[in-house]
Amino acid sequence: MKQKDFIIGTLGSHSALQILKGAKDEGFRTVNIVTPESEPFYRTFPFIDEFISIPSFAEFPSVEKELAAKNVILIPHGSFVAYLGSENNKNMKVKYYGNKNVIDWEENRDKQRNWLQTAGINIPRQFDNKHEPIQYPIIAKSYGAAGGKGYFYARNKTDFERKIKRFGTKQFIVQEYIIGVNLYIHYFYSPITKKIEIMSMDKRYETNVDSLGRIPLEGQKGLTIEPSFVVVGNSDLVLREGMLTEAYNMAKNVIDTSQKIVGNRGLFGPFCLETIITPDRKFFVIEISCRIVAGTNLFTHGSAYSWYYYNEPMSTGRRIAREIKQAIEQDKLDLLLD
């Protein structure tokens, strides 16, 4: 089959604009699965060929047959698991870009931790054993927390016990709170070229924590402000060049390890290491995201890094489409789909 026999599609949310613009730039036809609320907005853009409207994303299964019939290749992003659940993703019959095995390894915090540790990645201490004293401050994270919801910070035991009561979930982990700056590194690993590329980086913009520093000590007196970490945007960053080698090596180790333990070709395509960097310039990886992340939305026209690899604007969305295009040309599409 040829490129013109395929359509690139995704859910109208998260990073759909980037994915569909990138697909169009690579010569694909595009389809956007939208809700009635968002359709008028998405219709203002010139690179979306078709719209399929569903009442809510949860009703995605009802259009699967139509998508399969159109020969759509679906590009999953953060909204896929959030809205459809991991089982619905794994059971999908449409051509799905990526390795579905990875979903479990990402979702289960113990498996994810095991993966990162096996890859030799530095991760925050976790307080699993109830007999081991917790060292404060800590951050508690519920299972399946996404978009910065389902986290809380505690500075000591009293604080922790007060907050855990209100937390309303039994599945959570307690990690040391690393004091350092956040950096999210966006990678792309191609099983066709066997190369890892550093596509871009970002810092999340979180409400309310990213506003608290603007209220001085005196101004905070008498106010009880609970910090929350809800992600509403992203801003750009570059990393000190002397630390790029380590950023590259971490990604390489994560990919190599995934090929051994995740099964079914391991992790490939776009992924993100979410790091905290301490004053001794040490990375702590607090999470891995195994697909395109929203921070890449900053780089529609390429990033400080992607221009080093490509003499043309290369977003992560476009990189995915380029990969699929090359796989079609080389008859290797089965390397990329699940």
Add this chain to the structure above:
Amino acid sequence: MKQKDFIIGTLGSHSALQILKGAKDEGFRTVNIVTPESEPFYRTFPFIDEFISIPSFAEFPSVEKELAAKNVILIPHGSFVAYLGSENNKNMKVKYYGNKNVIDWEENRDKQRNWLQTAGINIPRQFDNKHEPIQYPIIAKSYGAAGGKGYFYARNKTDFERKIKRFGTKQFIVQEYIIGVNLYIHYFYSPITKKIEIMSMDKRYETNVDSLGRIPLEGQKGLTIEPSFVVVGNSDLVLREGMLTEAYNMAKNVIDTSQKIVGNRGLFGPFCLETIITPDRKFFVIEISCRIVAGTNLFTHGSAYSWYYYNEPMSTGRRIAREIKQAIEQDKLDLLLD
């Protein structure tokens, strides 16, 4: 008349570089009205065809005749009202891009509030009634506050009363201080295409508030630091894609409402909604700016968003020039000038 019969001009300040570069990219001749201090700096750029020097911006009326004779289309920006006053803007005889009726609706805080409320926009609570108890923390804003000057924050009544004494203005409003992150959304509405475009977004860089978070609790002890909100720069941001539909709808409602209540074609061209986003992902609009804002200066070569609409670099300044060019071609210039 043809494009070559017009010159695009502005005051050498605020967003003049972007406006004049954009005009040149669209094929216009350009003129910059400068003061002697800034002329050598502006002369280092290759896209400004003519300079008119005046001792200070307040003396702008002295060159109006010359500008009218040259058939200059003036693009107003934030310095126009700040330096010339709203009356001088309204009385201007030169071709003026935009609807001058909007000036009053923007400047008068009650009218602006009325406009936004009629459009169904979520705005912070305002404490107008002296018999209604103020809920702290609050932010007080003088009428005509600009560039972040003329604001103060108060955490309780004592704090408020101490600060209001020193404030030196009788025209001010008291609003709840929303704890959340700031996001400034830059739009463009074209009465020619009838479309709203999300051009770009930014976060302001304010001194001293954006430095306070770097001094820890211990380090702030014994220092009395009064937070100030003076804008000295801007940095880039993208919004979570799932919130773009609401960002788009807010703009649509603001434009629709303006056509009903502002008169004379309503608001068109570039404008900005200044928002605060709370942890429940709710927008509060704290202000509307009805012209090009300084945050667009980040995007000389296009933004993450403008690349979605245009397959060429499109700043807001260039978008204005493109609009004027198309209006000239379609003989619709009277839709755009006042």
Add this chain to the structure above:
Amino acid sequence: MKQKDFIIGTLGSHSALQILKGAKDEGFRTVNIVTPESEPFYRTFPFIDEFISIPSFAEFPSVEKELAAKNVILIPHGSFVAYLGSENNKNMKVKYYGNKNVIDWEENRDKQRNWLQTAGINIPRQFDNKHEPIQYPIIAKSYGAAGGKGYFYARNKTDFERKIKRFGTKQFIVQEYIIGVNLYIHYFYSPITKKIEIMSMDKRYETNVDSLGRIPLEGQKGLTIEPSFVVVGNSDLVLREGMLTEAYNMAKNVIDTSQKIVGNRGLFGPFCLETIITPDRKFFVIEISCRIVAGTNLFTHGSAYSWYYYNEPMSTGRRIAREIKQAIEQDKLDLLLD
């Protein structure tokens, strides 16, 4: 000699990617001097023609002869003095871009202060005289502090005396701590065109200080967090346009003064003024860097400012290569090398 007779080279660190990509874009052959650890990473980029591997950067002198034989023009960056020391830089026999006289004026804090003061630049108060009472808060900086290491903040005398004991260096200065926002302005001065260009701007991303604001007052209680200023990245910024004239004038005065006091053609090529801006919109220059700075790494494809001068992507790295190329064409290379 012609362009093809030269190779542009640098150490694989700091801003090497930008320098070598820029050189390649201008048509030069490129060489990267790397360590075994970083070589695999640098080999993933397509614009580096040759690699020379040394066990550590300190062994650079061992390859000098080879570089001279190849007719390499070396572009120094922040790692040159950090890893090789100023004497090794001054004694280098390879073609060296820039004026080595500047090294002493930059490294010696008294000379640097003298230079800036002579240029009429506003700098923070320094407490030199032991009989003069220190006004707190202060920042103490060791001689040769780089990358944000070797600094501490003190809010009062007790705090200062406690920290100075642990500081472990005798050569340091004590400056007033200016409360305001940081802005790093990247310039380029060409002795060929005699023009100053504002290439770009950034804000540093420092650990841990840029994470502290995310912990509210209540959350910091009971924690003793020592602020540190270790630079691990950079994010982009634009300056209020009304302040650009002053930014331009400061650079002009710094260059003019350098031609009088530094000797040997003064400062030329890329440099950076590191500023703090206070709420009255006043610049304080806290440091000058006399070569390409890491903040320019954000702008591989040009910045909001460089697009105003050039209708093509112009990073600082590429600007250097363009300068050398033009000097070769005009037979003026001796204006640029030392």
